[in-house]
Amino acid sequence: MHLKGLFRSAWLMIGLLPVAPVAAQQATVPMAAIPAAAQASLSDGYVLGPGDVIELSVMGRDDYRARLQLQTDGVIELPLIGNVVAANKTVLQLKEEVRNRLKSGGYFANPIVNVTIATYASRYVVVLGEVASPGIVPIDRAYRISEILARVGGAKDNGGNMLTITRASGEEIRLNVKDIATGGGDKDPLVNAGDKIFLAEAATFYVYGQVNAPGNYKIEPGMTLRMAIARSGGLTTMGSEKRAKVTRDGREVRVGLDDVITDKDVIVVGQKFF
Template sequence: MRLQSRLSGDVPMAGNFLALTADARVRRDHVALLLLGLLFAIALAMPSALRAQAASPASVPSPTAPPAYILGPTDGIAVVVYGQSEFNVTTRIKSDGTIVMPLIGKVQAEGKTVITLADEITRRLVQGNFLKDPIVNIEVTEYASNYVRIIGKVGSQGLVPLDKSNRLLDVLLRSGWVQEAGNNNITLRRASGGDEQKINTEDLAAGKVPDVILQNGDIILVPEAEVVYLTGAVARPGTYPLKRDMTMSELLAMAGGVGPTGSSGKFGLKRGDAKEVNIDGSEKLQSGDVVRVKERMF
């Protein structure tokens, strides 16, 4: 009886175990299918994401082209026609402004940039049925034709060649110019004529105004530092650099204020050959002004 009872009790236990095992397999298979579906969705999405990333222009920085250099006589250039070495030339632009290319002959180079000259050579090669779709590249090997003249407060006055950079600030630095207080306003005379340009180098160096592209024959005048002279009952009389739109009050602040016997509201100004006049603290000063702090009336 006990044996039969144990045997009869074992049957439901085995059935329950088999049922649990089957349920676990179903759940396992369901999870596996979900994972496979997720991986498949990711695999489909990745190529489109990669294509979008590759196509995005924001991911590729665009280089800034330097200002165009105008070619002239005696400049050295190298002309390369890719895959067609028989057309490659390293030469110097002649006095008449031309170069000589194989088969196509003389080509006008003076007055062109390397890009426009390459376009002209390309056109001539195609027009003469020498090449169907040439790729022409030109580099300047020696800058020899374009110069500007710089005069005044710089380390090296005279002619400065316009090489790979023909920007005003670069030319100033190459000539030994040093930024100084009171020496901020330079004058540019264009070879092409027109009015003189007054340029504030303090704004130029700080990037507040766009740099100036120089041209062959331009003249740059760099003045001595602009100063004002302070005398009278002041803490530190002397010579001071003139800053832009400087007032009498700003000058006094630089000089440590009025002296013990000085008047904070009585100043004399002598400008050029004119007689001394009375001014207040709001007066804007000019280069060469002589300012006197008057004694206080006790």
């Protein structure tokens, strides 16, 4: 190792050398920002990448402790053993490599190496929209979209029926939430690092007038005007299906009882004539 590298390692060991910043576009995820359920699911199987910050130590040796950030080349520099390629290795693999090099170099007889991840930055998906806990979700293995939804607490009651995955390449995939929950294969695809997952708010309709439960309701797939009236508690004794009017985009439109309603439709059910 060069003399400069030796000095750098020494400063890292005593915690006086700051971790070098990664490129501005890389997101960092402190452990405190990750929901407890997501933290619990992250294990030694996480694959390290540029930008991740790790804490590495040898048990029982306070003089061998460092906080390091993987740079763009994926290399970290450790005391005694020099450069180690950490990128594309799991935490377990990195532990084993450092242990073997310390042992084979004669530095320690049987070292127990600990590696923990302080900041996740390289492999994650972003989940936004009408889910219980939107945010950044680190991925430590191949996850299906249903698993990611489970990790963020699932859809809210006002979540829509369609979910969108936007790949890093710009490709968009639209999926039906019900199909995700019950299907497999292409209905519940694997996510990739860098994916953005968005669940829009559900389409709704408003209804008032001669119905038993006026209000704002979620539109189910294929919902007709007749079904919308039924969803709002049905007609009062004074109500008439024939006198139901629909306002769409600020103007009244002709909609039959078996025609499908659309987002933000306003339904007014009038009285019947005696």
